[in-house]
Amino acid sequence: MHSVAGLGEFELIARYFRRPERALGAGVALGVGDDCALLQPTPGMQWAVSSDMLVSGRHFFPDVDPRTLGHKALAVNLSDLAACGARPLGFTLALALPEANAAWLQPFSEGLFALADAHGCALVGGDTTRGPLNICITVFGEVPPSQALLRSGAQGGDDVYVSGTLGDAALALQCLQGKVHLPPALLTQARQRLEQPTPRVALGLALREVASAVADVSDGLLGDLGHILQQSGVGATLDAGIAMHLLAAGAYSTGASGLFSSQMPVAQLLQCVLAGGDDYELVFTAPPDRAAAVQAAALASDTPVTRIGRIDAAAGLRVVDGRGQPLPGDWKSFDHFA
Amino acid sequence: MHSVAGLGEFELIARYFRRPERALGAGVALGVGDDCALLQPTPGMQWAVSSDMLVSGRHFFPDVDPRTLGHKALAVNLSDLAACGARPLGFTLALALPEANAAWLQPFSEGLFALADAHGCALVGGDTTRGPLNICITVFGEVPPSQALLRSGAQGGDDVYVSGTLGDAALALQCLQGKVHLPPALLTQARQRLEQPTPRVALGLALREVASAVADVSDGLLGDLGHILQQSGVGATLDAGIAMHLLAAGAYSTGASGLFSSQMPVAQLLQCVLAGGDDYELVFTAPPDRAAAVQAAALASDTPVTRIGRIDAAAGLRVVDGRGQPLPGDWKSFDHFA
Numbered sequence: 001m002h003s004v005a006g007l008g009e010f011e012l013i014a015r016y017f018r019r020p021e022r023a024l025g026a027g028v029a030l031g032v033g034d035d036c037a038l039l040q041p042t043p044g045m046q047w048a049v050s051s052d053m054l055v056s057g058r059h060f061f062p063d064v065d066p067r068t069l070g071h072k073a074l075a076v077n078l079s080d081l082a083a084c085g086a087r088p089l090g091f092t093l094a095l096a097l098p099e100a101n102a103a104w105l106q107p108f109s110e111g112l113f114a115l116a117d118a119h120g121c122a123l124v125g126g127d128t129t130r131g132p133l134n135i136c137i138t139v140f141g142e143v144p145p146s147q148a149l150l151r152s153g154a155q156g157g158d159d160v161y162v163s164g165t166l167g168d169a170a171l172a173l174q175c176l177q178g179k180v181h182l183p184p185a186l187l188t189q190a191r192q193r194l195e196q197p198t199p200r201v202a203l204g205l206a207l208r209e210v211a212s213a214v215a216d217v218s219d220g221l222l223g224d225l226g227h228i229l230q231q232s233g234v235g236a237t238l239d240a241g242i243a244m245h246l247l248a249a250g251a252y253s254t255g256a257s258g259l260f261s262s263q264m265p266v267a268q269l270l271q272c273v274l275a276g277g278d279d280y281e282l283v284f285t286a287p288p289d290r291a292a293a294v295q296a297a298a299l300a301s302d303t304p305v306t307r308i309g310r311i312d313a314a315a316g317l318r319v320v321d322g323r324g325q326p327l328p329g330d331w332k333s334f335d336h337f338a
Numbered sequence: 339m340h341s342v343a344g345l346g347e348f349e350l351i352a353r354y355f356r357r358p359e360r361a362l363g364a365g366v367a368l369g370v371g372d373d374c375a376l377l378q379p380t381p382g383m384q385w386a387v388s389s390d391m392l393v394s395g396r397h398f399f400p401d402v403d404p405r406t407l408g409h410k411a412l413a414v415n416l417s418d419l420a421a422c423g424a425r426p427l428g429f430t431l432a433l434a435l436p437e438a439n440a441a442w443l444q445p446f447s448e449g450l451f452a453l454a455d456a457h458g459c460a461l462v463g464g465d466t467t468r469g470p471l472n473i474c475i476t477v478f479g480e481v482p483p484s485q486a487l488l489r490s491g492a493q494g495g496d497d498v499y500v501s502g503t504l505g506d507a508a509l510a511l512q513c514l515q516g517k518v519h520l521p522p523a524l525l526t527q528a529r530q531r532l533e534q535p536t537p538r539v540a541l542g543l544a545l546r547e548v549a550s551a552v553a554d555v556s557d558g559l560l561g562d563l564g565h566i567l568q569q570s571g572v573g574a575t576l577d578a579g580i581a582m583h584l585l586a587a588g589a590y591s592t593g594a595s596g597l598f599s600s601q602m603p604v605a606q607l608l609q610c611v612l613a614g615g616d617d618y619e620l621v622f623t624a625p626p627d628r629a630a631a632v633q634a635a636a637l638a639s640d641t642p643v644t645r646i647g648r649i650d651a652a653a654g655l656r657v658v659d660g661r662g663q664p665l666p667g668d669w670k671s672f673d674h675f676a
Binding site: 029030033034035036037038039040041043044045046047048049050051052053055056057058059080081083084086090092093094095096124125126127129130131132134136138140141143145148150151152214215216231 | 367368371372373374375376377378379381382383384385386387388389390391393394395396397418419421422424428430431432433434462463464465467468469470472474476478479481483486488489490552553554569
């Protein structure tokens with residue numbers, strides 16, 4: 001790894017982050033290179049805005065593959081747009097780097113732009129500076145007024161769903177931290193989920209006018225569902241038996257090298273599913289009479305969706321086993337300041 | 339200074355950064371607390387977006403008064419909107435903190451909100467995490483299409499202007515770094531400019547359809563004017579004699595404890611004016627027949643404006659003395675990666 005001798009801030013931006021005008025979307029009137037970017041909103045639409053900051057050593061390992069880091073830095077922001085039912089338009093990137101290092105910047109920008117291009121989301125501006133590695137992306141999207149998906153709309157009797165799989169990212173993290181051992185094939189699979197999460201943008205769009213409340217699972221299912229419950233003034237009961245099947249790595253359980261044969265306690269796996277972070281799936285609610293519409297949204301967006309429980313009118317979050325019996329446990333979610 | 343025991347991310351946001359709904363502007367449909375903020379653009383307007391990241395030890399001293407830091411973190415972003423002629427609407431704040439410290443957060447948020455309220459600019463969302471102190475703000479404003487002030491419109495024969503005063507921030511920084519000595523009264527005055535810059539938002543709005551090109555002076559006059567020259571394909575000649583009068587601290591020069599009696603070389607002071615950073619004034623150009631309109635904009639916005647040179651059709655940046663003779667010197671501007 002060699003730093004680029006004498007590479008200044010403006011050269012750095014030009015070399016790795018300025019792109020041909022054609023790469024900008026129709027809504028971008030002016031991209032990188034002036035004091036501000038200029039965006040032209042689609043008439044009548046609302047703007048959805050979200051900002052996430054990733055810190056080295058806290059949100060990623062300092063030696064993580066910069067290509068996957070570029071992907072993840074944008075993915076976690078796109079996931080917020082997905083949870084809002086907004087269509088991505090553009091983003092700003094602020095980057096503090098210990099040094100202007102080509103061997104790092106090249107793959108980082110490639111990973112970033114590969115995901116940006118897949119979602120038609122243009123880099124419109126930002127900032128670079130020297131400092132401890134820190135990546136802050138602010139993303140913009142649009143959504144028709146009154147169709148934005150909020151956390152506050154869940155009602156007693158609604159079903160609770162999650163997209164995709166849950167817990168693999170937390171499992172990979174625990175393995176990489178040396179806290180658990182995973183067979184190599186499982187680690188590879190789980191690590192992919194940790195380092196290159198898939199923002200559920202298409203599902204979010206399909207859930208407009210279907211879901212009653214949505215959040216993305218960034219801090220852990222229970223914590224993020226907890227936001228929905230708190231902001232909707234309701235409670236929920238989750239089925240732990242179903243939840244266990246959300247662990248993608250669990251699919252390996254029948255094999256001799258599988259997860260459940262690796263003698264990890266079930267409670268530890270369930271903890272990954274329910275309280276592990278970094279999944280970037282959607283947790284959402286919908287009235288029972290919208291179940292067919294939920295399945296249609298899942299099909300239309302090619303995204304698996306699983307019903308894992310129901311909303312209760314009474315406050316509180318209950319986790320029950322297959323027979324409806326409460327499961328003991330401290331289901332504390334991940335908090336960046338806890 | 340005591341850290342707040344057990345203060346989690348969400349409590350932290352609620353305590354210091356969530357504000358009553360009435361504090362949000364008319365364009366903010368949903369503020370802090372969901373996956374995204376929702377903003378309702380004024381029909382027909384363009385959105386101006388800018389993002390700046392401030393790193394401890396690089397953009398501010400680690401022990402700087404958090405109240406002034408809160409002010410400055412937003413001010414540098416509002417300055418970008420000013421340079422674009424955009425009216426501020428809202429901002430996101432991403433904050434990495436070594437610890438959740440009430441004695442720091444309280445004054446930081448007060449300094450931040452005092453400036454935000456003065457400009458009707460609402461905090462709509464963001465992120466907090468533990469990490470080396472880093473503040474990333476992304477600001478949004480609006481401007482009528484085709485009225486945005488760009489860097490690319492300067493033409494040969496245009497006058498070059500700067501707002502307010504220049505060089506005091508750099509002078510204060512050099513003094514605080516122990517590189518020069520300043521009399522206490524001068525340091526107090528200059529330090530105010532370094533730590534609490536005034537974003538020239540009103541002037542930027544008044545310069546719509548008056549200025550031909552605008553940039554804010556964040557990295558130093560020559561560097562930021564250089565962006566205008568490069569993006570407009572022109573050159574410029576600046577009058578160093580006039581520039582010297584831009585140093586507010588220079589106004590003390592007649593007194594016995596003044597700057598010019600403190601035996602600082604004139605060349606060093608001129609370096610502060612021309613190449614020092616952190617002034618957050620506007621440098622802009624306008625055709626000579628718009629001189630009266632420029633003065634009217636200055637009056638309307640209650641912002642001093644000084645003509646310091648002219649745009650040349652030929653490329654290159656020349657600094658001349660009062661007799662038009664080229665001044666020797668290496669006018670290298672501040673570059674965050676140089």
